[in-house]
Amino acid sequence: MKEKPYILIEDLEVRYKNKVVLENIFLEVNKREIVSIVGPNGGGKTTLLKVILGLKDYTKGKVEILGKPPKEVDKKQIGYLPQKEQTAKNFPISVFETVMMGRYPKLGFFKKPSEKDREIVLECLKIVKMEHLKDENINKLSGGQRQRVFIARALAMEPKILILDEPSTGLDIVAQEDFYKTLVNIRDTKNMAILMVSHDIGVVSTFVDKIACLNKTIHYHGKSGNPIPEDVLKKVFGTNIQILVHDQHCKGCQRGEDD
């Protein structure tokens, strides 16, 4: 029997006040699958992730995360990297301790981190190549280094689902490539489902399992079980894949009126 999808969304509608920002959304993310959402600014990518995380209510449709509605799901199973970091300014804490926070929800109340937790944290720091800075204060890091620390914190949660909102922001080209390789690696070794927002389709399309093109509604669903044919990719993203293109080739995927 086929296992239940980790993320299942059917006929979803989401509004801010009365403005519909997402509608008619169908999405499925399975175990051991990487799905990337692409789309124009204001297309609703972050909103969709927030719905999945239970941080935003929806007005219509079905959302099941690990078989449960977003508000009831065991949150320890979901790792999250927000698009915009909203940490307390100048918080005096080391890189190591920051990543250790990813272990806190798993640990539960009244428990202190064990040697095992420390090992996991170190491993995650290695993955993002930040272990040499583990004792550094996070306020002394560069933007990209900081981003890596927060990626490591999400990994340290060892979740079933990893939700990443524009994780490659601020990463240099080498770090980006490393990062994507890492994602493939953890998908396979840790059996995670990974849903991420990304703007660099060119890179992303080579390793993800599905790409969802989101502009208020999802317009394209590529499945890699039967790999996305190159001409389809070209159709969807145009030939110049460096830029996120929603041009005339992208069926039904017009840009919003205001851009």
Add this chain to the structure above:
Amino acid sequence: MIDLLQYEFVKNALLAGTIISILFGFLSFFVVMKRLSFLTVGISHAAFGGVALGILLGTNPYTTAIFFCIVVGYLISLYGEKSEYDTVIGILFAFTMALGVIFISLKQDYTFDIMSYLFGSILGITKTDIVALGVLMSVIIILFYLFFKEILFITFDKTVAKASGLPVELFENTIVLILSLVIVFSIKLIGIILVSAFLIIPSAITMLFFDNYKKVIFWAIVLNLLIFFAGFYLSYKLDLPTGATIVSLGAIVYFVSAFFKKAD
């Protein structure tokens, strides 16, 4: 200072001051990190309206002050979500002070000493106050000890803490309640006008020198104790009001530290 200890009220004041210094030194880290400085100003000034209401009604002013502080704390959380926090605090802070002035004007006989509420009166500290402070401190320390890592996570990164299932709203409501209580319980010692400084200054200073939260908190407590005892002694030697001397000393230490701290 030893000779002072023969007086009962001095002993009481020092005991109360010790408890408050530890408590405020500790809480100041969370106040500074969660940007609650102005919130503490708002809550403490709300105490004035509460005290005035108590005087008008002829009940215990501290009871009405606690009530006022908590209500204002929650109004700030509630309306702060809708407009800006600073805006709401600015309005409520003036409103509760205004109510206080109105309540006092309604009271015909002026037999009470409003100055002692505004600026503290260490002479008035009783054994009961100390017991209350001791209980409050124990409860707060136990709470923070048990849930320290969760509180740390929420203080550091509210969004992700919430996404990971930590009870962010519960914590935020609790901290408003805790701040309201400690502020009201400290009014006798430091006074309504000055109390918030005591909740901001300690970590504001130690943040300048330490880059780890454990050290920031630990030294904030130590420093707060030092400032309290030094201020207390100075106020006795120079015959100055105690609360005001302590707060002034703290502020001077902050500015001197910040001045000598090298920019990175």
